[in-house]
Amino acid sequence: MRMACRYRNLLTPFSFGAPGHYASRMAHLAACGRARLALTMLLLASAGCVENTLTINTTEPGADVYLNDQYVGRTPLQRDVTWFGKYDVVVRKDGYQTLKTARWYSTPAYLIPPLDLAAALLPFPVISSKEWTFDLAPSPAPESDTTALLARGDELKGDLKSSEYTRAPATAPTTRK
Numbered sequence: 001m002r003m004a005c006r007y008r009n010l011l012t013p014f015s016f017g018a019p020g021h022y023a024s025r026m027a028h029l030a031a032c033g034r035a036r037l038a039l040t041m042l043l044l045a046s047a048g049c050v051e052n053t054l055t056i057n058t059t060e061p062g063a064d065v066y067l068n069d070q071y072v073g074r075t076p077l078q079r080d081v082t083w084f085g086k087y088d089v090v091v092r093k094d095g096y097q098t099l100k101t102a103r104w105y106s107t108p109a110y111l112i113p114p115l116d117l118a119a120a121l122l123p124f125p126v127i128s129s130k131e132w133t134f135d136l137a138p139s140p141a142p143e144s145d146t147t148a149l150l151a152r153g154d155e156l157k158g159d160l161k162s163s164e165y166t167r168a169p170a171t172a173p174t175t176r177k
Contacts (some may be wrong), residue, residue: 049120049125049126050110050111050116050119050120050125050126050128051080051125051126051127051128052080052081052082052084052108052128052129053078053079053080053081053127053128053129053130054078054079054080054081054105054129054130054131054132055076055077055078055079055129055130055131055132056072056075056076056077056078056079056089056131056132056133056134057075057076057131057132057133057134058075058076058091058093058133058134058135058136059133059134059135059136060093060096060136061074061075061076062074062075062093063075063091063092063093063096063134063136064091064092064093065077065089065090065091066089066090066091066092067079067087067088067089068087068088069088069090075091081105081130083105084105084106084107084111085104085105086102086103086104087102087103087104087105088100088101088102089101089102089103089132089134091134091136093136095138095139096136096137096138096139097136097137097138097139099134099136101134103132105130108128110126
């Protein structure tokens with residue numbers, strides 16, 4: 001955008017004109033320069049920004065989410081992204097199996113230099129968002145049959161072996177058969 005200045009083409013201070021004409025011409029040129037500087041600063045200040053967001057959802061809301069071993073919140077959640085690359089994701093919820101996986105958040109093309117400078121100077125915000133959705137599987141129900149558990153304990157008890165370094169119990173066993 002060009003600003004109109006009356007004396008833009010007059011470069012030499014030696015011209016014929018009324019006394020004081022040169023001083024007013026120079027003052028006008030200085031005012032035009034200040035106006036251009038102010039307009040440039042205004043355009044830079046009103047430049048947009050680049051926003052990168054990541055939304056994480058799960059099939060069961062309320063799961064705890066960890067990105068690169070850092071707790072980030074409960075689902076559903078939205079987070080600003082400042083780092084592009086591989087994320088180690090852990091999703092946990094009581095009653096469901098813990099999900100451990102890795103996901104990539106790739107760099108948008110407009111953030112590769114030198115395009116990133118142009119994207120930052122645009123007069124409107126540039127928004128990039130990604131959504132990750134994870135399916136949580138219910139954890140298997142624990143065995144409620146105590147006879148199977150006792151049978152497994154007896155089986156393991158038979159595998160115990162003593163050595164010459166094992167001490168005899170100091171007291172009599174307290175359990176009864």
